[in-house]
Amino acid sequence: MPVPLDTTGKASFDDIYDRPDPRDYYATLSALDYRIPELAKPVFQQQIQQYRDELQIAAPTVLDIGCSYGVNAALLRFDTSVDAMAEHYAAAEGEGRSALIARDRARLAAEDVLPDVRVIGMDASKPALDYALEAGFLHDVVHADLESNEPTDAQRATIASADLVISTGCVGYVTEKTLARVATAHPDRRPWMAHFVLRMFDFAPIETELAALGYRTEQVPGLFEQRRFASDTERSQVLNALSEHGVDTTDREAEGWLYAGLYLSRPMPRNQPDTEDSH
Numbered sequence: 001m002p003v004p005l006d007t008t009g010k011a012s013f014d015d016i017y018d019r020p021d022p023r024d025y026y027a028t029l030s031a032l033d034y035r036i037p038e039l040a041k042p043v044f045q046q047q048i049q050q051y052r053d054e055l056q057i058a059a060p061t062v063l064d065i066g067c068s069y070g071v072n073a074a075l076l077r078f079d080t081s082v083d084a085m086a087e088h089y090a091a092a093e094g095e096g097r098s099a100l101i102a103r104d105r106a107r108l109a110a111e112d113v114l115p116d117v118r119v120i121g122m123d124a125s126k127p128a129l130d131y132a133l134e135a136g137f138l139h140d141v142v143h144a145d146l147e148s149n150e151p152t153d154a155q156r157a158t159i160a161s162a163d164l165v166i167s168t169g170c171v172g173y174v175t176e177k178t179l180a181r182v183a184t185a186h187p188d189r190r191p192w193m194a195h196f197v198l199r200m201f202d203f204a205p206i207e208t209e210l211a212a213l214g215y216r217t218e219q220v221p222g223l224f225e226q227r228r229f230a231s232d233t234e235r236s237q238v239l240n241a242l243s244e245h246g247v248d249t250t251d252r253e254a255e256g257w258l259y260a261g262l263y264l265s266r267p268m269p270r271n272q273p274d275t276e277d278s279h
Contacts, residue, residue, distance in 0.1 A: 008172055008200070010238065010258075011230035017125040021097045022069035023089045025128075030086035034227040036168045036260060037071050038081045040196050043220075043262060044072065044166055047194050048117060051164055059116040063142075063162035063191070065182065066170025067121030070132030077137065079113045097131075104135035120158060122146075122182075146178040151185065160186035165193045169226065169260075172201035176209035183213050190214060190267035196224060196260040199253070200241045203263050210265050217265040226258040 016025045044062070051060050064072045074085060092100055122142040123129050129141040142155050151159060159182055167174075183190055190213065197203050207217045229235040238258065242249050252259050 008241075010172075010198075010200075011234045017068055017123075018127050020127055021089075021100050021131055022071075022085075022128070023092070023100075025069055026082065026086035026089050029227065030083050032227040032230055033225075034082050036196055036224060036226040037075050039224045040072065040166070040168050040194075040262075041075050043194060044076060044164075047164055047166075047192060047264075048114075051192060055163070057163060059118065060163040061118040061120060061161050063120045063122060063159060063165045063182070064138075065122050065165060065167040065174060065178070067123050067132065067138065068125060068128045070119070070121055070128075070135070070137030072166060072168060073119040073121065073132065073137040076117075076119075077108060077112050077114050079111075101131070101135045104137070108136045118161075120162060122159070146181045147174055151181060156185045160189075162191045165191045166195070168196045169198070171195055171197040171203065171206065176206045179206055180209050180213065183210060183215070192267075193263075193265040195263045195265075196226075197263060198226060198258055198260050199223070199247055200238055200245070200258075202245070203261070207263070207265070214267050215265045216268050217263055220262040220264060223252065223259040223261060226260050228256055229258065 013028060016028050019025065048060060048062065052058060064070075067073065071082070071085075075081065078085075080088075089100070092103065095103075118139045119137070120140045120142065121129055121132055121138040122144060124143070124145050126143050129138070129143050132138045133141050140158055142151070142158050144151055144155050162182070162185075165179075165182055179193070183193075193210070193215070195203070195206075203217075203219075210217060229238070235253075235256065239249055239253055242253060
């Protein structure tokens with residue numbers, strides 16, 4: 001059955017985000033060589049360590065926007081890959097949701113390599129959040145659409161506890177509206193941010209909004225494979241969109257992969273003038 005396209009021209013996988021467990025999610029995306037979370041993992045590990053070193057905070061809190069079933073948290077805490085997680089769930093064929101959750105919780109108890117890091121997940125899919133929370137991948141969750149609504153007081157308090165904000169695919173679906181609401185959740189402190197953004201989406205409006213809030217953003221050199229195109233139709237739509245934006249896809253998207261860039265945004269010290277150009 002053909003994979004439908006969403007309004008951005010990308011393949012829509014909405015149906016796999018509302019299942020009671022992540023088996024279909026991992027099976028579907030693993031088949032497309034989905035790899036951005038594992039490519040992002042060393043970046044996030046580095047950012048966590050730098051935050052610890054520079055801010056002298058031993059147990060930082062990470063907020064993953066668009067976390068779905070807690071994928072980034074699982075890869076970080078198990079030190080594993082998307083394919084390995086797909087195999088993990090494929091091996092549980094015939095088991096019910098409760099058995100999967102028990103299996104994941106037992107594995108975390110034995111293998112968690114980030115016991116001092118608290119991970120919060122934010123997503124629009126409640127079934128995905130529920131599973132990630134019950135399985136223990138996430139320590140807390142925010143079920144919200146901050147594109148359309150201000151966070152509630154309870155949601156704002158949870159978001160405000162974040163030291164580092166990460167994402168591996170939500171930008172384009174969330175905009176500067178969401179990230180500004182996340183950045184200003186705490187009245188006196190701004191979190192660090194690390195976002196992997198597909199090249200078909202323009203990060204400039206977010207960078208401008210964050211700059212107004214006191215951030216400096218750096219685009220890290222290099223590109224990161226996200227996944228293979230799900231269909232020829234998706235490939236054509238994405239290549240057309242990139243061409244319209246003047247993006248050279250030679251040896252990149254033209255070869256059959258979606259590519260993302262990495263943007264690191266950090267709050268500048270208070271009262272320090274911005275004397276350098278942003279990238």
